[in-house]
Amino acid sequence: MNASTKPIIEMKNIEKHFGSVIALAGVSVDVFPGECHCLLGDNGAGKSTFIKTMSGVHKPTAGEIFFEGKPLHFDRPRDAISAGIATVYQDLAMIPLMSVSRNFFMGNEPRRKVGPLSFFDHQTANDVTMEEMKKMGINLRGPDQAVGTLSGGERQTVAIARAVHFGAKVLILDEPTSALGVRQTSNVLATVDRVRKQGIAVVFITHNVRHAMAVGDQFTVLNRGKTLGTAKRGEVTPEELQDLMAGGQELATLEGSLGGTV
Amino acid sequence: MSDAAQPEAVVDERVKEMSAFRKSLIRPELGGICGTVAVFVFFALFAFDSGMFASQGVLNWSIVSAQFMIIAVGACLLMIAGEFDLSVGSMIGFAGMMIAIFTITAGWPVWFAIIVTFAMCLAIGALNGYIVIKTGLPSFIVTLASLFILRGFTIYLPQTLERKTIIGGVRDAAEGDWLAAIFGGKILTGLFQWFGDIGLIGTFERGTRAGQPVVDGIPMLIVWAIILVIFGHILLTRTRFGNWIFAAGGDAQAARYVGVPVNRVKILMFMFTAFCACIFATCQVMEFGSAGADRGLLKEFEAIIAVVIGGALLTGGYGSVIGAALGALIFGVVQQGLFFAGVESSLFRVFLGVILLLAVILNTYIRRMITGER
Ligand SMILES: Nc1ncnc2c1ncn2[C@@H]1O[C@H](COP(=O)(O)OP(=O)(O)OP(=O)(O)O)[C@@H](O)[C@H]1O
Ligand SMILES: [Mg+2]
Numbered sequence: 001m002n003a004s005t006k007p008i009i010e011m012k013n014i015e016k017h018f019g020s021v022i023a024l025a026g027v028s029v030d031v032f033p034g035e036c037h038c039l040l041g042d043n044g045a046g047k048s049t050f051i052k053t054m055s056g057v058h059k060p061t062a063g064e065i066f067f068e069g070k071p072l073h074f075d076r077p078r079d080a081i082s083a084g085i086a087t088v089y090q091d092l093a094m095i096p097l098m099s100v101s102r103n104f105f106m107g108n109e110p111r112r113k114v115g116p117l118s119f120f121d122h123q124t125a126n127d128v129t130m131e132e133m134k135k136m137g138i139n140l141r142g143p144d145q146a147v148g149t150l151s152g153g154e155r156q157t158v159a160i161a162r163a164v165h166f167g168a169k170v171l172i173l174d175e176p177t178s179a180l181g182v183r184q185t186s187n188v189l190a191t192v193d194r195v196r197k198q199g200i201a202v203v204f205i206t207h208n209v210r211h212a213m214a215v216g217d218q219f220t221v222l223n224r225g226k227t228l229g230t231a232k233r234g235e236v237t238p239e240e241l242q243d244l245m246a247g248g249q250e251l252a253t254l255e256g257s258l259g260g261t262v
Numbered sequence: 263m264s265d266a267a268q269p270e271a272v273v274d275e276r277v278k279e280m281s282a283f284r285k286s287l288i289r290p291e292l293g294g295i296c297g298t299v300a301v302f303v304f305f306a307l308f309a310f311d312s313g314m315f316a317s318q319g320v321l322n323w324s325i326v327s328a329q330f331m332i333i334a335v336g337a338c339l340l341m342i343a344g345e346f347d348l349s350v351g352s353m354i355g356f357a358g359m360m361i362a363i364f365t366i367t368a369g370w371p372v373w374f375a376i377i378v379t380f381a382m383c384l385a386i387g388a389l390n391g392y393i394v395i396k397t398g399l400p401s402f403i404v405t406l407a408s409l410f411i412l413r414g415f416t417i418y419l420p421q422t423l424e425r426k427t428i429i430g431g432v433r434d435a436a437e438g439d440w441l442a443a444i445f446g447g448k449i450l451t452g453l454f455q456w457f458g459d460i461g462l463i464g465t466f467e468r469g470t471r472a473g474q475p476v477v478d479g480i481p482m483l484i485v486w487a488i489i490l491v492i493f494g495h496i497l498l499t500r501t502r503f504g505n506w507i508f509a510a511g512g513d514a515q516a517a518r519y520v521g522v523p524v525n526r527v528k529i530l531m532f533m534f535t536a537f538c539a540c541i542f543a544t545c546q547v548m549e550f551g552s553a554g555a556d557r558g559l560l561k562e563f564e565a566i567i568a569v570v571i572g573g574a575l576l577t578g579g580y581g582s583v584i585g586a587a588l589g590a591l592i593f594g595v596v597q598q599g600l601f602f603a604g605v606e607s608s609l610f611r612v613f614l615g616v617i618l619l620l621a622v623i624l625n626t627y628i629r630r631m632i633t634g635e636r
Contacts, residue, residue: 055519057518057519076518076521076523077518077519077520077521078521078522078523080521081520081521082521087519089519091516092516093513093515093516093517093519093520094516095508095509095512095513095516095517095579096512096513096633096634097508097512097575097579097580097633098505098508098509098512098579102505102508102509105505106505106506106509106516106517106520106522107506107509107517107520107521107522108520108521109502109505111502118501118502119496119500119501120499120500120501120502120504120505122500146632146633146634148633148634149633149634150634162520
């Protein structure tokens with residue numbers, strides 16, 4: 001592990017309120033280049049909200065964000081994307097009516113200049129889309145196939161492939177494997193491993209401790225808008241993580257009857 | 263784990279071979295194409311000797327179709343971007359009236375009146391868009407308000423300023439004006455004179471225009487329609503902005519997540535719709551030489567119908583400018599064709615309703631095939 005000294009993103013005491021709902025009550029996380037930072041926690045713990053403040057969708061109510069050491073204010077997702085932060089959202093952000101390649105390059109269309117005019121370079125877009133999808137283990141019928149005709153897992157894979165392609169510095173994955181088959185899941189985990197080795201920082205949200213243990217370098221558990229702490233790889237056991245994720249409740253009683261299957 | 267890019271068989275055994283012909287048919291414009299063919303076959307069978315397909319007849323329905331096309335292009339792009347503009351008709355009346363008031367009442371040069379009117383229409387379009395974006399209200403409601411407001415001004419202004427609802431005399435004022443010629447003139451007059459001379463098209467036999475061809479050029483209205491259709495089609499299918507239009511209408515939130523400036527796209531499309539309405543109005547004022555308070559009535563619905571016949575989805579995110587242009591062509595040909603065929607003009611509505619229904623059923627079927635909607 002190239003444990004870099006400087007974090008690429010520092011999130012300090014991030015708070016986010018939605019009206020009277022306090023979704024985040026002061027969460028601090030440092031993300032290092034070349035590392036996979038796993039965010040864990042119960043439903044509604046605030047994981048998605050947290051990464052959305054990182055990717056420019058939400059403006060934090062309070063707290064500071066430093067990107068590469070400089071204070072940073074993303075006004076729009078576009079700012080984050082230009083800074084090299086790409087995200088797979090839990091709700092995927094795919095448009096079913098549009099083709100796979102139009103979706104893949106949505107917001108980042110490749111362009112070809114013809115004199116003073118610039119056009120959408122469909123050729124490049126189609127080629128790259130097919131190529132990237134093949135890398136993830138999905139054979140598309142064609143790049144002009146509408147996303148609406150894909151299965152849920154295939155859609156998820158398009159979203160991941162897109163983020164991997166555009167995540168120059170930071171890749172944020174919000175439950176990317178929730179709908180995936182065995183082969184596609186292992187492809188995603190392998191991809192996380194690959195981009196991490198290229199020095200890209202990965203933020204990986206999952207409910208699956210085994211997936212987290214497989215690729216994570218650091219683990220942060222959120223509970224009801226607060227951090228229960230960050231642990232490094234090797235400092236915690238899967239069982240401890242499991243307990244933390246459930247907020248230390250109830251799971252102990254389940255353990256017996258489920259025979260450790262969760 | 264290694265890099266898992268397993269090489270796989272290139273041929274996917276789970277895809278049935280689809281013939282190239284069938285594949286080329288499955289496109290958003292198919293409804294429009296079928297409708298166009300059906301309409302032309304119908305009139306070729308039942309109204310062939312009515313003069314509809316002689317040069318004057320062709321010009322006649324071409325002009326009407328071109329009018330529909332101009333507003334359909336704007337309505338189409340806006341609908342794909344996920345919004346409606348119900349104020350198109352009122353905007354046409356308003357823009358025409360402003361040009362007339364500026365030239366006749368205020369005595370401005372026509373070119374200046376046209377430029378100021380365009381600026382006003384673009385500003386109103388932008389305001390429509392801005393209100394829709396900022397309030398989050400459906401554009402249906404916001405532009406319904408504009409429909410009434412603009413129409414109200416279009417009636418009120420000439421009545422207070424000139425004590426009438428039709429302001430004439432614009433043609434004389436526009437004589438020799440460089441900008442007015444871009445909207446009211448004709449092109450290829452030399453070519454058509456030559457067509458007349460060699461007998462390709464008929465010439466007037468007597469009267470003051472004896473020897474001149476019955477069709478003496480292509481009106482600028484048609485040129486504008488063609489330019490707008492080509493521009494709209496290229497913008498939508500071949501540019502980055504076109505992708506943003508689809509994205510903004512397909513799912514605004516998903517588009518925002520990946521950095522598409524959805525608000526800007528939508529406001530610009532409202533402005534473009536207003537721009538198209540203004541072109542329509544300017545051509546009309548230059549042709550008639552006057553502006554009337556009732557001009558453009560119901561045009562917004564005609565534009566929307568043409569767009570829907572052309573395969574666009576009412577809820578946005580899907581559609582085709584070529585389809586919308588074909589929808590406009592169907593509209594124009596049916597309206598004028600029934601006139602040529604001597605059919606009671608009220609039947610126009612019946613015919614139109616039937617075509618609308620058939621085209622939309624076909625379009626929905628095709629769209630489901632393409633997009634996997636259920
Ligand atoms: N836009 C919003 N408006 C109001 N409340 C919100 C909004 N987004 C999230 N919340 C609230 O904030 C809390 C945290 O939500 P969040 O989506 O971040 O949870 P999560 O940890 O991602 O959960 P899951 O594991 O189910 O995805 C929830 O209680 C949710 O109701
Ligand atoms: Mg979530």
